[in-house]
Each structure stands twice: as structure tokens, then as C-alpha cells.
Amino acid sequence: MSVARINMLEFETEDDLSKRAGLYEKDAPTLFPNAEILLTIKTGPTTAMSVSIYPDEKSAEKALIRRINILKPQKYSHERLGI
Numbered sequence: 001m002s003v004a005r006i007n008m009l010e011f012e013t014e015d016d017l018s019k020r021a022g023l024y025e026k027d028a029p030t031l032f033p034n035a036e037i038l039l040t041i042k043t044g045p046t047t048a049m050s051v052s053i054y055p056d057e058k059s060a061e062k063a064l065i066r067r068i069n070i071l072k073p074q075k076y077s078h079e080r081l082g083i
Helices: 014-031 057-071
Strands: 003-010 037-044 047-054
Touching: 003 057, 014 037, 014 047, 014 057, 047 057
Parallel strands: none
Antiparallel strands: 003 047, 037 047
């Protein structure tokens, strides 16, 4: 059975959202190759919702661990983005 991960995102400025969305669009397919769907929806000037669909729970859990490891220290961190 497919598993969905849904995340709500909120940024301080529209530019912050734009920067993060650009990086995600470019990098997510490589970072999360098992995802069947990677979708980000801008819900407001500084907010978005991301939806990722995985083929099963095991794939979703692997992606979650990978996301945690990537977002904290790497280029997605606020310091690195200048946010």
C-alpha cells in the first residue's frame, strides 16, 4: 500500500520560500529516488505544503531518515541559505 508524507512549511519571507522551493525542485528527485510523487503546493505568500508518495512504509521510513539527515546539516539549513 502506498504511504503519503505531508508536511506544512512556513517561512519568514517570500524569498525564503522561493529559495527553498527552488532547491527542493532541483534536488528532491535525486535525494528521494523511491518517491512515486513529489509535490509542493504554495498555500500562501510564505507557506507551502509538500506531499510525497512512497510505494510502501519501508520506503517512506528510509526517506524520512534521509530527509532528517539532509535538512539539518546541509545546504537546506537556514544558515547555509542565508535565511
